[in-house]
Amino acid sequence: MRLSKNNYGKARDFILTNARMIERRLFQFYFENGDKEGVFHAVYAYRNPDGGFGHGMEPDTASPESQPLFSIMALETLDEVGYLNKEIILNDFMPYFKSITTEKGGIPWMFRPKSSYPCEAHFKTVKEWAALSTTAPLLGILEKHNVATPWSEKAEQFVWNEIERIKEKHAFCHLCVPRRLQFLQYTKSREKADKALENLKKWIKADGVICKDKTDDGWGLYGKPHSLCYTSSPDSILNTLFSEEEIASDLDELVRRQKEDGRWDTWYGISQGTKLEWAGIQTLWTLRVLKNFDRIEK
16 A cells, blocks of 8 residues: 555645644655755754753753753754764764763753743653663764764763663663664674664564554554554664564555544644644654655655
8 A cells, every 4th residue: 555646745735834844844855855954954943052952852842951862863863864974973962962971971861841841741750860762872873973082982881781771671662762773783892782683673572562453543652663663664774573564564554544634643742733743743754654665656
């Protein structure tokens, strides 16, 4: 099953009329030959004077304060579109990340907001200690771009310790796993990385991780991942985890789940506006997956 031209047009119109500027720029980059300079400017609209990124780069908070996760998201986005280079990493990102590095050598996932801006409840109780899911992707990007910095040595030891400590925890989180993979793909410690990758594959395939109930409204959202959450393109590292039949079935279900107005929806959002923003994020992600697997009618 492919997404028809008509339904692709609906998805396009939904993004261009409802999504944030960053998703609109990314859509134009991936689907309409848009330039990466536009993506860069959309990303940097979220940047603060301290070098971190805030302002609700994830729509669950309206706070302008810099957050480690949002700064990682900015870094990942620039890397995805091919804008990132050593100079940007060292000058625009590393000063902020170094300033928030803990004694253990890692960077936190999030900070509790110090302002009264609206946010989801989990932001107010977040643990501020160093996290694998932010430190690992930063290290992976440093390795990918051959950026050598003294910061990396202690940070890498922290990541290996966390991988050993956490084990199968968070294997259900399709937002965390790709960030762990970013490190495992590019680290020079290949023997340790190969072992960690095999363990991760085993944990993802364990009973109860993949949501197989396609009647569940939350199928594919946080805590209820399907195969495409881990293998968003045919060349994904985890692609061999799933059969061709599993992937094809999940692609069919993605096509079926499009709403009448063109969106793919989520349950996320602290307001009607942020619900639309999340839908814009989800719709862009879905279109990219369908494009990667040649499931959009030409």
